[in-house]
Amino acid sequence: MTTTAENFRTVYGKPPAGVWAAPGRVNLIGEYTDFNDGFVMPFALPHCTRVAAAPRTDGRLRLYSRDAQGGVTEEPRGWAAYPAGVAWALREAGLPVGGADVYVESDVPVGAGLSSSAALEVATALALTELYDAGLPGPELARLAQRAENAFVGVPCGIMDQMASACCRAGHALHLDTRDLSMRQIPLALEQWGLRLLVIDTRVKHELGDGAYAARRAGCESAARRLGVRALREVACGELQAALGELPAAERALVRHVVTENDRVERVAALLAAGDARAVGPLLTEGHASLRDDFRVSCAELDVVVETAVKAGALGARMTGGGFGGSAIALVDGADEERVTKAVTEALGTARVFGTAAGEGARRVA
Structure with a gap:
C-alpha cells in the first residue's frame, strides 16, 4: 500500500513538505448544545483525514482528493470548498499563509455524522499553518476552521466538531464548554x-x-x-x-x-x-x-x-x-x-x- 506522501508525489511530481492528520469524531453526549453555548463530550475516532502539502511561491492553492472524482482543482466547489475556505479564513485572520499544493485522503466515513468535514478543515489548517511557520494552539485552529465552514462554505455549524478534531487526546473524551472553550480531558478507557x-x-x-x-x-x-x-x-x-x-x-x-x-x-x-x-x-x-x-x-x-x-x-x-x-x-x-x-x-x-x-x-x- 502506498503512503500519503508517495501519493502526493504521484499527483504533483515532487515530494510533500509534510503530512498532517486530523480525526473524525463521535459525540458521546451533548447533541445540538454547542450553538447554545452549552456542554459537549466528543472523542476522536481512529479514522483520520490525511493532508500532504508543499508550499508554492505564486500564492495559488491547488487541491486533489483521492476520494473525489476529478483531478487537481483550484475551484472552491464541492469538497474543495472546505480546504479553500480554510486558506481564506487563515489569510483573513492575518496569518502569512501563501500558496500550496495539497493532497487529501481520508478513511473517515462521509455522511455518517462523524465529522468528515471538520477533519478535512482541521488537517488542512494544521498543514497550512505549519508550512508557513504560523502554528496555532488547537482552540484557535478550531475557531478558524469553524469560520471557514460558517462564512465560506455556508454551513452554520457550532464549534464542537472542529474542537474535537483539533484537541482530543487518545484514551479520553473531551468535556468542552463551548462558551469559553475551556476543556477537560476525561479518561475513556x-x-x-x-x-x-x-x-x-x-x-x-x-x-x-x-x-x-x-x-x-x-x-x-x-x-x-x-x-x-x-x-x-x-x-x-x-x-x-x-x-x-x-x-x-x-x-x-x-x-x-x-x-x-x-x-x-x-x-x-x-x-x-x-x-x-x-x-x-x-x-x-x-x-x-x-x-x-x-x-x-x-x-x-x-x-x-x-x-x-x-x-x-x-x-x-x-x-x-x-x-x-x-x-x-x-x-x-x-x-x-x-x-x-x-x-x-x-x-x-x-x-x-x-x-x-x-x-x-x-x-x-x-
Whole structure:
C-alpha cells in the first residue's frame, strides 16, 4: 500500500513538505448544545483525514482528493470548498499563509455524522499553518476552521466538531464548554471496565435533514431572546418548567432538549470521572429519546438500531451527529458485542457496525 506522501508525489511530481492528520469524531453526549453555548463530550475516532502539502511561491492553492472524482482543482466547489475556505479564513485572520499544493485522503466515513468535514478543515489548517511557520494552539485552529465552514462554505455549524478534531487526546473524551472553550480531558478507557463502544453507521441520509440544523438553531436563538438570556445554556434544569411557560409551543420542545442535554453531559462526566462507565448507558438512551421526541432530528432507521441494540443487551444507545440518518452509538459489555452487532445488522440491512476507541487529535504524521 502506498503512503500519503508517495501519493502526493504521484499527483504533483515532487515530494510533500509534510503530512498532517486530523480525526473524525463521535459525540458521546451533548447533541445540538454547542450553538447554545452549552456542554459537549466528543472523542476522536481512529479514522483520520490525511493532508500532504508543499508550499508554492505564486500564492495559488491547488487541491486533489483521492476520494473525489476529478483531478487537481483550484475551484472552491464541492469538497474543495472546505480546504479553500480554510486558506481564506487563515489569510483573513492575518496569518502569512501563501500558496500550496495539497493532497487529501481520508478513511473517515462521509455522511455518517462523524465529522468528515471538520477533519478535512482541521488537517488542512494544521498543514497550512505549519508550512508557513504560523502554528496555532488547537482552540484557535478550531475557531478558524469553524469560520471557514460558517462564512465560506455556508454551513452554520457550532464549534464542537472542529474542537474535537483539533484537541482530543487518545484514551479520553473531551468535556468542552463551548462558551469559553475551556476543556477537560476525561479518561475513556472503556476496555478497562470490560466495555465497548459500537458505532452503527446506518448508511442512510434523508433529504429532510438538509435545512433542519439551521431551522433548529434559529428556534433556539429565538427562545433565548424571549427568555432574556444570551444563550439557552443559562437556563438551569430547576428553571426549566418556568421557562417553558414563557415560550410558544414550537420552541418549548427545543428548549427542553437543550437544557436536559446539558445536564446529561455533566452527569456523564461525573460518572466517567468516578469510574462508573456502566451507568452512562441509560443516559445515552435518555438522550436519544430527547433528540427523537423533542428535537425531532432522528429518523426511522436510527430509532430501529437504537431500540434493537438496547433490546439485544446494550447498556444504552443513541444517535450521534446531526441526525436524519448517519450514525448511532451503543455502549455494550465486551461479551455482548457480537450479539448486539448481529441484532442490529439483521434489523437494518444497510447498517455497518464497528467497535471504536478514543483516538488522537490533529497532529503531524510525516
